[in-house]
């Protein structure tokens with residue numbers, strides 16, 4: 439049984455167009471890394487690039503690097519690298535600040551773009567907590583009422599009072615992929631703006647922001663985009679909204695002429711409006727270098743492998759793990775699945791601890807969810823088989 443699945447894994451890996459990409463990452467063969475949905479692995483070439491940024495650009499060129507090393511324009515330049523990965527034409531994506539800060543900019547910006555008589559903001563009731571906390575504050579600051587709705591119930595919650603809806607593309611806990619085209623269309627039919635959090639979809643699946651008419655979106659770059667711990671997030675503002683986008687954090691970096699240093703504020707044109715203060719250059723340039731691993735990789739190929747990997751992992755779990763010990767809360771339907779598998783399990787904390795001790799790194803979402811993230815650029819089918827086999831060993835009390 440195990441031999442069959444091991445052979446299948448080997449033949450799937452042999453046919454995998456992305457197999458060669460794994461070499462680009464600092465990973466050791468003794469460990470199956472299934473936590474790229476929390477922190478992506480390090481692309482091997484990034485340390486050398488950072489050594490140059492620190493010793494030469496900072497150490498030797500010092501202040502000149504803002505111009506000569508392109509530091510000042512890094513937020514737009516890196517935004518342009520991310521744009522095709524999320525289906526955005528140039529000029530709409532800016533990189534900087536945390537996702538949380540960008541959720542604030544995007545949501546308040548959306549409310550300011552909406553018809554002022556509308557007095558409700560809808561937030562995804564299953565959201566990653568930071569979006570909910572910030573939506574609550576944004577509602578208080580803008581004098582709106584916050585309404586929580588499950589993504590599936592959103593069409594019913596929308597109405598003439600809705601100014602904007604903030605929704606997660608993929609649920610961080612279950613891995614459920616929400617219907618971005620359908621929900622965006624419903625939000626628009628109600629006359630409101632759709633703001634999407636792409637943290638768990640950017641770099642994992644095609645998002646097609648422009649094609650689906652999304653209004654604003656945010657996403658992080660330290661998961662499937664491998665930008666590094668605390669790497670800056672991105673903000674997308676659809677071109678049609680850029681002239682009216684009124685950032686609630688209009689720092690000097692978003693000024694039309696920052697070095698004029700005038701007391702009066704005048705917003706820059708384009709995506710630069712989403713900038714705030716001095717960019718965190720070291721993290722930003724680590725992200726820029728990390729994005730090289732995407733050269734020549736269409737996100738559709740990544741998606742196809744992601745679905746094949748999660749299908750195969752689920753099959754291995756069904757085959758190896760004794761009946762009833764785990765329950766998948768990740769949808770089976772491809773159209774409803776992100777790039778992770780979440781299994782509910784008794785004693786999940788102890789189980790994950792033991793998995794990690796045995797070289798299978800996933801994570802735990804309390805109280806009982808084992809999360810396994812599949813990053814197609816570096817996770818193999820052999821990894822998926824081994825993870826399921828080790829999970830079965832742990833649950834059956836077999837020693838490793």
Ligand SMILES: Cc1ncc(COP(=O)(O)O)c(C=O)c1O
Pocket residue numbers: 536537538539566568569606610635637638658671
């Ligand atoms: C959906 C989602 N939004 C936001 C965040 C985090 O935001 P920040 O980068 O500000 O910590 C995460 C993960 O940390 C997330 O999964």
Ligand SMILES: Nc1c(O)cccc1C(=O)C[C@H](N)C(=O)O
Pocket residue numbers: 475476477566610611637668
């Ligand atoms: N951003 C994180 C961090 O700074 C520490 C630990 C984990 C994270 C995460 O990204 C968690 C992640 N968003 C999640 O889906 O749970």
